[in-house]
Amino acid sequence: MPPAQRHPTMADVAERAGVSTSTVSRTLRGLSTVSPEVRARVERAARELDFAVSRQAASLVTGKTGTVAVLVCTLNSWFMGSALSALGPLLRAAGLELNLYVIPDLAERASFFERLPARRNADALLVFSFDLTDEESARLDDLGMPVIYVSQHVDGRPSVYVDDVAGALNGTRHLLNLGHRRIAFIRATGASGFCFSSSERLLGYRQALTEAGLPLDDDLVVATPCADKGGTAKALGELLSLREPPTAVFAQQDEVAVTAIRALRTTRMDVPEQMSVLGFDDHPVADLFDLSTVAQSPWDIGREAGELVLKLIDDPSTDHGQHVILPSHVIPRATTAPLPGPRHQGPEQAGSPQVPAG
């Protein structure tokens, strides 16, 4: 570990190869205007010196930093982990560095937006699931670089997200098709200031009920902090103490769904015999619990976001308002079952009359 040996510079390589620094620069950037013989000499010299171009110096003159800034509120989630695991290699393959900003709380957030450290230090910014204020959005607009919103829709700005409305619509239809008529909806509330597509999903749920000719009963919509046992039990309690309790619950995150299943089992309610449970995400835990769910693919989101970034960096004049909307699909597993009772369960009977089976 030689403590302070200086890195070789282009001048060192040039000297060793007996050429000018311009030629070294041209060679190393793969410009075709270098004779094969000289190119070979330069490459050998560079290898022998273990030379690496300083991005700092290059940036200074090209004006491009060669890095993409990524803003996340946490990494400690399956969603972020998967999305970034897809994004990272994609950017690297394009020769870009990935600069990560983890902004877990509002204090950090304030300081981030005040200083905007990414400014001047990245060619583009990826914002994951931030519920931005108008002022914050405005600051990002003035950043002087493309800003891509991921896992959230922002009007007039490039964004990549799954169609949550359609996902929730389809999930709810699945439950309707199983004969359920009293279907509860559990929203997962996250840390304040961050968005978790909850409202879009609620929209899809309502849409499904409406198209089935069912009334919207606000008592059936409850909320819980994500993955909070007590909160989920409480939410469940509200539902189970209704005059007319639901026969199915649609939880907006698999982790909440799983917590709900455990709470139900604790009180000896069988899932799905006495209560169907449907999740959203297809989180790994869904498979572990044989949980029926609406799957989305964070990998695809990460990949699409990366490709969009590349496009925008390459050609900033591209239409900035384009959106990439990704699909979701229902995965029926063991926690959703036909509503027991006199009704015959038939597919696509969504429009049938309301007969609460209880």
Add this chain to the structure above:
Amino acid sequence: MPPAQRHPTMADVAERAGVSTSTVSRTLRGLSTVSPEVRARVERAARELDFAVSRQAASLVTGKTGTVAVLVCTLNSWFMGSALSALGPLLRAAGLELNLYVIPDLAERASFFERLPARRNADALLVFSFDLTDEESARLDDLGMPVIYVSQHVDGRPSVYVDDVAGALNGTRHLLNLGHRRIAFIRATGASGFCFSSSERLLGYRQALTEAGLPLDDDLVVATPCADKGGTAKALGELLSLREPPTAVFAQQDEVAVTAIRALRTTRMDVPEQMSVLGFDDHPVADLFDLSTVAQSPWDIGREAGELVLKLIDDPSTDHGQHVILPSHVIPRATTAPLPGPRHQGPEQAGSPQVPAG
């Protein structure tokens, strides 16, 4: 979104404030040798122009990049997510950028080590859980920056990791203290080239058996790819078809333990009545499954790694061989129980004679 407006430079700020760029530089870096009056003028000008220092240009002259490179094989894990969620804010608070390299497979890895993009572009490198070849280690040694190994012990290099030997020792003791004598060990094998502290844990397991005067039976040590249902079922099958099957299994990752529990339940074996199961990690699913486990804290690892990095950047002459070793502790939950049978279960009976209770 003004498409291509140039960023203001220090010269712009200097002009507006009616001072030289040196003064602007001094002011913005908080050097005390600036009169309050001038300082105020400069700060106002900078704010009005929404000026941000270009790290690129600053780096060029200071020789420090102000960024820390982090090498991970995946982000899609609770461990990495938690560790980085702790590390990120810590680095940001110190004014450092976090440059992430996600290297999921051997091909990416080869290209990473060939080009070493972090060279010259970071002040320190954090390596998470990589099982490096000697050649790769040597390349990192020549990187010209401090390299910190995280979640792995590397001789003579600064590293941060939990004491896996002690963790496995204590976990095994817990099972011994419950009266178990036939204790299986399930290793979790990851992607090749990455290390998951499996061997240290095996060591601790063996140590516990030895100190209890029990023989080491290789038939009781099986392996499975992490979180692979089929693999885990197969490994379990090997154990259950032994002449003298185990009464407890110690799985080296909670995710494997949970998969094992599901497989056992599928075959109508009760946990813990007929088989105790102990995990390692205290992954969130452990709580969900009421899994007894040996807990480690990736948050602490991330934090300690961050603090060590800061120290080494600040003073590279610090002893490079220092290690930070973090503790683990057993969390008994619902999947470990005393061995049923004639024996009385007493605490700390580890040294008692070998009486396989079968």
Add this chain to the structure above:
DNA sequence: CTGAAAGCGCTAACAA
């Protein structure tokens, strides 16, 4: 196809 020269935006001596 190659080299000389200029300069990217900043910091670090050194003077004043």
Add this chain to the structure above:
DNA sequence: TTGTTAGCGCTTTCAG
């Protein structure tokens, strides 16, 4: 306390 000067290591005209 402030300004002047000289680069940091690279890319980019522009000549040759």
